Amino acid sequence: MSTESNYYVPEESRLPVLGALALGLMALGAGLLLNDGASGILWVGTALLVAVMYIWFRTVIRENIAGMNSDQLKRSYVWGMSWFIFSEVMFFAVFFGTLFYVRTLALPWLGGEGDRSDMIHLVWPEFTAQWPLMETPSQAAGSNEFIGPDHHMSFPGWDKMFHWLPLWNTIILLTSSVTCHFAHHAMKHDDRKKFNIWLGVTVALGIIFLFLQYEEYHEAYTEMGLTLESGIYGSTFFMLTGFHGFHVTMGTFMLLIQWIRGLKGHFSSDDQFGFEASSWYWHFVDVVWAGLFLFVYVLA
Amino acid sequence: MAHGPAKGIGRWLFATNHKDIGTMYLWFSFAMFLLGGAFAMIIRAELFAPGMQLIKPEFFNQMTTMHGLIMVFGAIMPSFVGLANWMVPLQIGAPDMALPRMNNLSFWILPFGFALLASTLFMEGGAPNFGWTFYAPLSTTYAPDTVNFFIFGVHIIGASSIMGSINIIATILNLRAPGMTMMKLPLFVWTWLITAFLLVAVMPVLAGAVTMMLMDINFGTSFFDAAGGGDPVLFQHIFWFFGHPEVYIIILPAFGVISEIIPTFSRKPLFGYSSMVYATSAIAFLSFIVWAHHMFTTGMPIAGELYFMYATMLIAVPTGVKVFNWITTMFRGSLTFETPMLFAIAVVILFTFGGFTGLMLAVAPADIQYHDSYFVVGHFHYVMVAGAVFSMSGAVYYWLPKWTGKMYDETMGKMQFWIAFVGFNIAFIPQHFLGLAGMPRRYADYALQFSDWNMVSSIGAFMYGAAQLMFLYNVISTIVSGKPSTEEKTWEGAQGLEWTLPSPAPFHTFSTPPNVK
Ligand code: HEM
Ligand SMILES: [Cu+2]
Numbered sequence: 179m180s181t182e183s184n185y186y187v188p189e190e191s192r193l194p195v196l197g198a199l200a201l202g203l204m205a206l207g208a209g210l211l212l213n214d215g216a217s218g219i220l221w222v223g224t225a226l227l228v229a230v231m232y233i234w235f236r237t238v239i240r241e242n243i244a245g246m247n248s249d250q251l252k253r254s255y256v257w258g259m260s261w262f263i264f265s266e267v268m269f270f271a272v273f274f275g276t277l278f279y280v281r282t283l284a285l286p287w288l289g290g291e292g293d294r295s296d297m298i299h300l301v302w303p304e305f306t307a308q309w310p311l312m313e314t315p316s317q318a319a320g321s322n323e324f325i326g327p328d329h330h331m332s333f334p335g336w337d338k339m340f341h342w343l344p345l346w347n348t349i350i351l352l353t354s355s356v357t358c359h360f361a362h363h364a365m366k367h368d369d370r371k372k373f374n375i376w377l378g379v380t381v382a383l384g385i386i387f388l389f390l391q392y393e394e395y396h397e398a399y400t401e402m403g404l405t406l407e408s409g410i411y412g413s414t415f416f417m418l419t420g421f422h423g424f425h426v427t428m429g430t431f432m433l434l435i436q437w438i439r440g441l442k443g444h445f446s447s448d449d450q451f452g453f454e455a456s457s458w459y460w461h462f463v464d465v466v467w468a469g470l471f472l473f474v475y476v477l478a
Numbered sequence: 479m480a481h482g483p484a485k486g487i488g489r490w491l492f493a494t495n496h497k498d499i500g501t502m503y504l505w506f507s508f509a510m511f512l513l514g515g516a517f518a519m520i521i522r523a524e525l526f527a528p529g530m531q532l533i534k535p536e537f538f539n540q541m542t543t544m545h546g547l548i549m550v551f552g553a554i555m556p557s558f559v560g561l562a563n564w565m566v567p568l569q570i571g572a573p574d575m576a577l578p579r580m581n582n583l584s585f586w587i588l589p590f591g592f593a594l595l596a597s598t599l600f601m602e603g604g605a606p607n608f609g610w611t612f613y614a615p616l617s618t619t620y621a622p623d624t625v626n627f628f629i630f631g632v633h634i635i636g637a638s639s640i641m642g643s644i645n646i647i648a649t650i651l652n653l654r655a656p657g658m659t660m661m662k663l664p665l666f667v668w669t670w671l672i673t674a675f676l677l678v679a680v681m682p683v684l685a686g687a688v689t690m691m692l693m694d695i696n697f698g699t700s701f702f703d704a705a706g707g708g709d710p711v712l713f714q715h716i717f718w719f720f721g722h723p724e725v726y727i728i729i730l731p732a733f734g735v736i737s738e739i740i741p742t743f744s745r746k747p748l749f750g751y752s753s754m755v756y757a758t759s760a761i762a763f764l765s766f767i768v769w770a771h772h773m774f775t776t777g778m779p780i781a782g783e784l785y786f787m788y789a790t791m792l793i794a795v796p797t798g799v800k801v802f803n804w805i806t807t808m809f810r811g812s813l814t815f816e817t818p819m820l821f822a823i824a825v826v827i828l829f830t831f832g833g834f835t836g837l838m839l840a841v842a843p844a845d846i847q848y849h850d851s852y853f854v855v856g857h858f859h860y861v862m863v864a865g866a867v868f869s870m871s872g873a874v875y876y877w878l879p880k881w882t883g884k885m886y887d888e889t890m891g892k893m894q895f896w897i898a899f900v901g902f903n904i905a906f907i908p909q910h911f912l913g914l915a916g917m918p919r920r921y922a923d924y925a926l927q928f929s930d931w932n933m934v935s936s937i938g939a940f941m942y943g944a945a946q947l948m949f950l951y952n953v954i955s956t957i958v959s960g961k962p963s964t965e966e967k968t969w970e971g972a973q974g975l976e977w978t979l980p981s982p983a984p985f986h987t988f989s990t991p992p993n994v995k
Contacts, residue, residue, distance in 0.1 A: 202590025272686030324706035407698035410707030
């Protein structure tokens with residue numbers, strides 16, 4: 179409920195309509211790229227979007243520094259960020275849901291379980307359900323439409339555990355959540371030096387994670403025969419880890435910006451929303467990884 | 479911010495004012511309504527008589543698909559967002575929406591998104607032709623190339639919806655005037671709060687669905703292809719996990735509108751306010767756990783069929799509470815029947831009818847007969863058109879004096895209502911008979927025994943279409959030459975903060991929040 183008497187309603191702005199134009203161009207351009215191989219419009223749209231976002235965030239930061247943001251407006255930003263993260267949770271829920279559905283229902287049915295086993299069996303008689311799915315139904319039926327992977331990414335056993343990248347990635351990302359929390363704690367006590375150090379460490383960990391993720395993908399494509407095209411295992415593996423990796427990239431970038439802002443002295447114990455919002459995002463990305471580690475890597 | 483609107487086109491392009499943005503949403507959605515309506519007229523003209531008369535079957539499929547997509551995403555949803563933009567700040571005593579610039583971004587994405595979608599009609603291969611539910615593999619393996627534009631269009635339209643909803647939630651939770659507690663919120667605000675929650679929850683699911691389609695089509699994944707270990711039925715699960723909440727996204731704000739109009743013209747407060755709030759929340763919750771009632775014929779295990787059947791029927795309970803409350807509000811009220819009230823009463827009656835046919839469809843063994851027949855088409859037009867669109871028309875007549883400071887012509891309004899009401903029923907009652915007699919949906923031609931009712935249905939549809947042109951005429955002539963209506967309280971029985979403001983509502987309202995007792 180509002181207590182202040184003046185809520186800041188901004189003057190008209192050119193940014194939103196340009197942002198919408200950018201998104202429109204990107205949608206058109208992405209379609210053209212896939213259909214005709216022409217990438218020009220996609221680049222123009224992306225460049226415009228980047229420019230709009232840069233100016234938009236700069237404007238908001240300047241408004242905040244100029245003291246135009248009442249506590250009430252700050253609460254609006256808090257709600258905005260929280261619900262945005264909720265929408266991201268739902269986005270990942272789709273891909274986790276897909277994974278669960280495929281593993282617990284679709285594949286066993288294809289393998290002949292369930293009420294309609296007699297009919298299914300006529301379609302894919304040689305197919306056996308397993309997870310990770312190394313041999314696809316089409317392979318079992320003697321076609322090479324979809325070829326399963328040569329190797330999978332699951333837990334390799336205790337003896338090889340320390341050569342297993344996902345474990346390292348888990349340790350790195352969980353640690354980064356802790357360092358991010360330390361940074362927050364430091365700023366709460368207006369300890370800028372510690373804040374800069376801990377946040378810097380967090381960003382560095384994020385970058386290391388991304389590097390290892392790149393290594394993993396490289397190995398998958400070049401040595402393990404595991405690609406987007408290797409049946410449902412490859413599809414779900416790359417979709418889940420890929421979108422997660424994309425979010426880590428975004429999160430690292432956001433924290434990097436906050437780090438730079440920290441160096442410029444933008445934050446104080448009672449005014450650090452830009453950092454806090456980014457840190458919530460970072461914790462969220464971390465929780466998603468915990469789910470990934472469990473359901474994509476360990477319990478497979 | 480004390481000054482008025484900017485001059486020229488910049489006022490609209492660079493707007494941050496909730497009323498201007500609301501106005502743009504309303505006009506845009508009406509334009510889409512006319513476009514989707516034109517497609518519907520083409521469909522009904524082709525189905526006027528058996529045999530192929532006017533268009534080719536391929537084009538017919540594009541028409542049904544584009545009609546559905548444009549009506550759901552372009553007409554109904556943005557129209558209620560426009561209404562929320564206008565009314566939520568006025569009803570809670572807020573100076574504007576919580577995040578005014580993002581508000582304008584949400585709006586301006588829509589023209590770009592729908593221009594992209596509509597432009598596929600002129601591209602090689604034609605527009606999407608796989609139905610508004612775009613089931614795989616029709617929408618993947620067998621889709622026209624333009625499907626990629628459709629997918630990216632859905633992505634940005636979805637982003638617009640999510641941002642719009644976040645804005646509405648932040649406004650309602652954070653910008654209420656002092657004293658405006660949650661349980662004092664007008665019902666339109668409550669229903670929008672819950673609708674916005676549903677939107678934030680399921681639009682990302684839709685985005686996920688189209689993203690998987692994109693991957694299957696262009697990058698060799700096999701989410702919806704059994705040959706690689708995926709499952710086309712998975713697509714239906716994901717789509718309807720979005721799709722069933724989506725139908726409540728469409729109807730809940732309509733419920734909110736009805737809950738404002740009926741008390742006004744009954745000159746009585748709404749009966750059972752808190753039960754309305756709880757019923758709305760219950761509907762929203764249940765809407766997440768009933769989705770597979772759209773999939774009774776996909777070969778679900780029997781336990782699944784039973785669960786989804788009973789869970790679906792449960793929704794009738796909170797829905798019944800609402801209908802009961804509306805009727806009880808009218809009971810012994812001193813009723814008058816101005817145009818908004820006529821629309822509201824029609825919604826109560828016709829929506830209830832649509833709810834009952836929904837219950838019939840929820841009976842799994844029966845639905846195996848009804849599924850994908852014209853009966854389903856009849857059902858959802860009773861809820862979407864007679865539910866959502868009728869209440870939107872009522873809402874425009876109800877608040878038009880507040881928006882413009884002018885009064886519409888009551889005779890013309892009533893005439894428009896009756897033509898719409900009669901036309902609608904002539905168009906859609908026969909579709910139930912056709913479906914029960916076995917006519918499938920989404921076909922460009924039909925067997926001879928279906929001829930009579932199809933002709934009747936088409937005549938009704940043209941009549942309903944004509945009523946919309948009359949609606950447009952009524953709105954424009956009110957704006958241009960309506961009788962001035964400047965008193966604060968347009969309707970004698972109206973309650974709520976918006977009726978404490980002058981008409982037309984000034985450009986900036988509640989810059990200092992009012993005190994609500
Ligand atoms: C008591 C409430 C309701 C019940 C029990 C119900 C039940 C159902 C069922 C079981 C179906 C599937 C029929 C089939 O495909 O065989 C269906 C279809 C549909 N319903 Fe409802 N419904 C209800 C309310 C609504 C509302 C409020 C809306 C929208 C405002 C709606 C929109 C639709 C649509 C669009 C379809 C068809 C989707 C398609 O296949 O294209 N329904 N309904
Ligand atoms: Cu449903």
